[in-house]
Amino acid sequence: MPNIGDLVGRLIRLVVDALGESSLRLGPVPTLVILVVPLIVLSLVARPERRWASRDLGALDHVGQAMARAAESGTDAIVSLGSAGLIRATSAAERIQTLAAVAILDRVARAAARAAVPLRVTVNDPILAFLVRGTLARAHRQTETVERSARSTVDFVGDGRPIAAAAALTDARAHGLSITAGGLGEEGLLLVGGMASSSGWSVGGSASPSQLAAPLLETHGTLVGPELFQAVAEAGGAGRARTSVIAANRLILLAVAVMLLGSAAVALGAHDFAAFLVGR
Amino acid sequence: MRRSPVAAAVIVAGLVILLDMMVVNPSLGSVAGSLQELLVLLAAAAALGGTGALAARHLRGVLQPGSDRLGSVVVLVGMGAVLLAGLRPGSNGADDPIVRWLVASLLVPLITALFALLFVFLLGAARRGLALKARESVVMLGAMSVVVIFLLPVGGAPGDWLAAGAGWLRSVPLAGVFRGLLIGVAILAAVSATRVLLGFDRVDE
Numbered sequence: 001m002p003n004i005g006d007l008v009g010r011l012i013r014l015v016v017d018a019l020g021e022s023s024l025r026l027g028p029v030p031t032l033v034i035l036v037v038p039l040i041v042l043s044l045v046a047r048p049e050r051r052w053a054s055r056d057l058g059a060l061d062h063v064g065q066a067m068a069r070a071a072e073s074g075t076d077a078i079v080s081l082g083s084a085g086l087i088r089a090t091s092a093a094e095r096i097q098t099l100a101a102v103a104i105l106d107r108v109a110r111a112a113a114r115a116a117v118p119l120r121v122t123v124n125d126p127i128l129a130f131l132v133r134g135t136l137a138r139a140h141r142q143t144e145t146v147e148r149s150a151r152s153t154v155d156f157v158g159d160g161r162p163i164a165a166a167a168a169l170t171d172a173r174a175h176g177l178s179i180t181a182g183g184l185g186e187e188g189l190l191l192v193g194g195m196a197s198s199s200g201w202s203v204g205g206s207a208s209p210s211q212l213a214a215p216l217l218e219t220h221g222t223l224v225g226p227e228l229f230q231a232v233a234e235a236g237g238a239g240r241a242r243t244s245v246i247a248a249n250r251l252i253l254l255a256v257a258v259m260l261l262g263s264a265a266v267a268l269g270a271h272d273f274a275a276f277l278v279g280r
Numbered sequence: 281m282r283r284s285p286v287a288a289a290v291i292v293a294g295l296v297i298l299l300d301m302m303v304v305n306p307s308l309g310s311v312a313g314s315l316q317e318l319l320v321l322l323a324a325a326a327a328l329g330g331t332g333a334l335a336a337r338h339l340r341g342v343l344q345p346g347s348d349r350l351g352s353v354v355v356l357v358g359m360g361a362v363l364l365a366g367l368r369p370g371s372n373g374a375d376d377p378i379v380r381w382l383v384a385s386l387l388v389p390l391i392t393a394l395f396a397l398l399f400v401f402l403l404g405a406a407r408r409g410l411a412l413k414a415r416e417s418v419v420m421l422g423a424m425s426v427v428v429i430f431l432l433p434v435g436g437a438p439g440d441w442l443a444a445g446a447g448w449l450r451s452v453p454l455a456g457v458f459r460g461l462l463i464g465v466a467i468l469a470a471v472s473a474t475r476v477l478l479g480f481d482r483v484d485e
Contacts, residue, residue: 018305018307018308021305021306021307022303022304022305022308023303023304023305024302024303024304025301025302025303025304026302031302031303034302035302087319087323087326093465093466093469096469096472096473099472100472125330126326126327126329126330126331126333127322127323127326129326129330129333130326155337156330156333156334157334158334158355159327159330162391162394162395165394166394169394169397170351186395186398187394187395189398189401189402189405190394190395190397190398190401193401193404193405193408196408197404197408207461207465207469209458209461209462209465212461213402213405213420214405216409216413216416216417216420217405217406217408217409217412217417217420218405218408218409218412219412220412222413225461225464225465226461226464226465226467226468228468229465229468229469229471229472230468232472252463252464252467255463255467
């Protein structure tokens with residue numbers, strides 16, 4: 001009759017056999033470096049330690065005021081999470097922008113729920129639509145305004161980048177506030193322009209370097225490049241733990257120091273560390 | 281810190297995929313493969329659900345007075361035409377000649393027409409930018425004008441000088457700005473991902 005000792009023994013054998021069948025794709029040292037070093041560095045630099053009074057990124061501090069004006073004028077607020085989506089055929093760098101935009105939406109949705117302003121979110125990715133629906137429901141729960149949750153809607157406008165832009169351009173209604181944040185492609189100017197042109201107040205944000213002209217020119221508040229991610233820390237921490245800014249500044253200083261030291265070492269005839277790190 | 285079961289599942293799935301990228305193991309590979317197949321299935325189901333939701337919304341639009349009925353009818357007719365062409369008996373699905381004709385003769389020209397608006401919208405955006413944020417917009421439009429001047433199709437020695445200048449602009453200041461942006465974006469994306477994984481970005485309102 002099998003007993004607990006047999007079971008544990010089989011489990012251990014299973015693990016040992018699995019380990020015996022395994023091999024490392026990159027070798028032990030690079031794997032260890034990839035796994036451990038970034039985690040330790042990032043966990044140290046991203047740990048909340050002190051308050052940070054940064055500038056008002058993207059004029060997001062004005063969202064509450066804009067919501068109040070929208071409530072007075074009887075208009076709604078509209079949010080587009082870019083055109084990259086989460087499971088569409090695009091790069092990971094664009095997908096993570098969509099996730100950052102969802103965190104910003106979380107803050108905007110709470111402001112809309114408090115001000116009783118109808119909020120409409122447009123997406124071009126069905127998985128993202130489910131995620132946004134959950135975000136809106138949570139915002140109403142947190143602000144104890146569940147009775148208003150029917151006024152917050154998610155519109156899947158269809159798949160594809162041009163569809164998102166066309167939906168924004170053909171929306172003839174006036175909005176009190178519009179926010180476009182996330183990955184943008186070649187249609188960025190059309191999407192941001194369509195969203196902002198019908199709104200009393202607008203925010204545009206993207207970390208896609210080739211599409212920064214759209215938010216820079218079209219919107220009142222702008223989140224350009226890294227600011228999109230910095231704004232997430234501001235939104236998540238509600239002004240109390242703006243640590244992403246601190247963490248990023250430390251990492252940027254570290255990167256600059258490494259570059260300067262490496263350049264100096266190469267200039268002095270030492271080994272080329274960059275070539276070593278990239279395996280040349 | 282408190283985590284939801286969904287967040288825990290996401291972290292476990294992410295770690296399995298990450299480990300599979302670094303470790304060669306048949307069992308781990310099959311688990312990672314299964315997870316990716318599940319993702320494909322989930323995406324397909326979500327696409328079907330999204331299509332249904334889109335059709336339902338436009339059906340409501342057709343029935344509701346005061347809504348954009350013409351737009352909703354156009355969307356529904358378009359969806360119906362593609363579905364009919366792709367799903368009719370004897371059809372080759374997405375490779376069917378009718379589907380390919382619909383895409384090549386209707387969809388592609390429509391998208392091209394949409395992108396043709398970019399030039400007009402750029403001019404409109406420049407005007408709007410000058411009204412909203414004059415200082416930043418002047419700097420940006422000034423830089424754009426300089427680049428346009430360097431790219432002018434001029435012949436002879438001035439043309440060679442302009443072409444060399446354009447090359448320098450692309451490879452030094454523009455490349456520098458782009459690389460700076462990319463480094464900043466990469467660092468902050470890594471920091472954001474770590475904060476999410478370690479639970480720093482919980483809502484504290």
